[in-house]
Amino acid sequence: MNKLFYKDTIAGLEVSYEQLLTDVTNETTYSLFCKSDSYYTVFKQIILSILIGQEIILLDADFSNDEIGKLLGEDFLKAEVTRTIEPLGKIKFSDIHERIQANKDSWRITLFTSGTTGLPKKISHTIDSISRFVKREDNRKDNIWGFAYNPTHMAGLQVFFQAFINQNAIIRLFGVDRTTIFDLINKYRITNLSATPTFYRFLLPADHVCDSVLNLTSGGERFDENTLHLMQQIFVNSKIRNVYASTEAGTLFASKGDVFTLKPEMFGVVKIIDNELYLHRSLMGESESLNLIDDWYATGDLIAVQTEVPLTFTFISRKTGMINTGGYKVNPTEVEDVIRTCNGVKDVYVYGKKNSLIGNIVCCEIVRSDDCLTEKKVREFLQFKLQEYKIPRMVTFVESLATTRTGKILRSQ
Amino acid sequence: MNKIREILNTVLENRGKPQINSISDSSDLRNDFGLDSLDLAELTVRIEAEYDVDIFQDGIVTTVGEILEKINNKK
Numbered sequence: 001m002n003k004l005f006y007k008d009t010i011a012g013l014e015v016s017y018e019q020l021l022t023d024v025t026n027e028t029t030y031s032l033f034c035k036s037d038s039y040y041t042v043f044k045q046i047i048l049s050i051l052i053g054q055e056i057i058l059l060d061a062d063f064s065n066d067e068i069g070k071l072l073g074e075d076f077l078k079a080e081v082t083r084t085i086e087p088l089g090k091i092k093f094s095d096i097h098e099r100i101q102a103n104k105d106s107w108r109i110t111l112f113t114s115g116t117t118g119l120p121k122k123i124s125h126t127i128d129s130i131s132r133f134v135k136r137e138d139n140r141k142d143n144i145w146g147f148a149y150n151p152t153h154m155a156g157l158q159v160f161f162q163a164f165i166n167q168n169a170i171i172r173l174f175g176v177d178r179t180t181i182f183d184l185i186n187k188y189r190i191t192n193l194s195a196t197p198t199f200y201r202f203l204l205p206a207d208h209v210c211d212s213v214l215n216l217t218s219g220g221e222r223f224d225e226n227t228l229h230l231m232q233q234i235f236v237n238s239k240i241r242n243v244y245a246s247t248e249a250g251t252l253f254a255s256k257g258d259v260f261t262l263k264p265e266m267f268g269v270v271k272i273i274d275n276e277l278y279l280h281r282s283l284m285g286e287s288e289s290l291n292l293i294d295d296w297y298a299t300g301d302l303i304a305v306q307t308e309v310p311l312t313f314t315f316i317s318r319k320t321g322m323i324n325t326g327g328y329k330v331n332p333t334e335v336e337d338v339i340r341t342c343n344g345v346k347d348v349y350v351y352g353k354k355n356s357l358i359g360n361i362v363c364c365e366i367v368r369s370d371d372c373l374t375e376k377k378v379r380e381f382l383q384f385k386l387q388e389y390k391i392p393r394m395v396t397f398v399e400s401l402a403t404t405r406t407g408k409i410l411r412s413q
Numbered sequence: 414m415n416k417i418r419e420i421l422n423t424v425l426e427n428r429g430k431p432q433i434n435s436i437s438d439s440s441d442l443r444n445d446f447g448l449d450s451l452d453l454a455e456l457t458v459r460i461e462a463e464y465d466v467d468i469f470q471d472g473i474v475t476t477v478g479e480i481l482e483k484i485n486n487k488k
Binding site: 175178179199226230325326355356357363376379389394 | 426427443444447449450451453454455457458459462467469470472473475
């Protein structure tokens, strides 16, 4: 049994399932928190946590200490969060499913998502809620996955679990240059690819053909018709579908093209009020910061109903002021709060400007109190305080901010 | 051409990537300068602010020459 588990050209790593199991079962420390640049380390820590039935809290590798301090409280930075464990000893891959079932009540995986107000929310999932769409089937055992997400985010976890549970190979494509992406897809004969529309648009123009990909999944933002059409020219043998997933609820719906259909098992746990999608609490991960109204969670996603029976719908936009940039959600309020602490900033307004490549690009307007403040200085200030994708890509200095009649900053651009 | 190089260097500097001294029509934005999706998006916004042209409106642009063509077509 020397099946490939993970290939990472950036880290120069190739690991078989045999090696993975050896590494995990020889581990002598368990860490509650997982924060690592190495995708392999993240995967190992998740698997170890499942095998010993302990919670794991995933933190993005590029979270700054300031951000972690805000998320978890200053105590975290000093806290004792690792402990010594007895190595697990030899485990066969075929035993893992049993272990997962045995530990399902004690295991939790916790991740963070941008909150609509103030701080990011902490969401915990059980094996059932995180793997709602994960299928373990014989005909999936030869699948090979292109990995095109951050491993500490919901979409990345979905791909990881789907691949791992079927003992499939995972080939890292995230952060890899375009030419190498095509080389890897063709060399490893990748069959399944799941990514954001931004990732797919980065592959254009359609001047390569990848005939090994049979299933292509898109999620995180709206997949425009033009990109969809061009993807079919590259991935000539592939079925293309969209998924709707959120950090709060995991994967919920899949669609062909733009139109999502509600499956029978979702009857009664999904409803629509004023075109907004509501989810029942039974679908949600556990969180103290979820605002539930009578057991229902307002997703902030606005949809258009196509047919009532069966219920089919398309996603239109976000109701909240969150900026979707390349599949990442950015809370402008969080970014504004940090920019306001920069010397020379009197006031700031962060907004998403529509962009044909990544959906929206984060920009800001700043009212200066010191004319020496430059875009470069603002960027240097933010570099170690915010994750890269949250940092405004363009700063404009203005005399005053555009405000609405009620005195609120005008959010739409 | 110099203005495009200046804009490219601003984008590269923002991401801590090495500056470029010369560009030509055939310079490839991704392969030669190592621009990723976010960098390309930033480049679009900066070029739009300067020339009022969305270079990615009709699909992806690969080289510096293609950017210049989009800008010249607008004029």
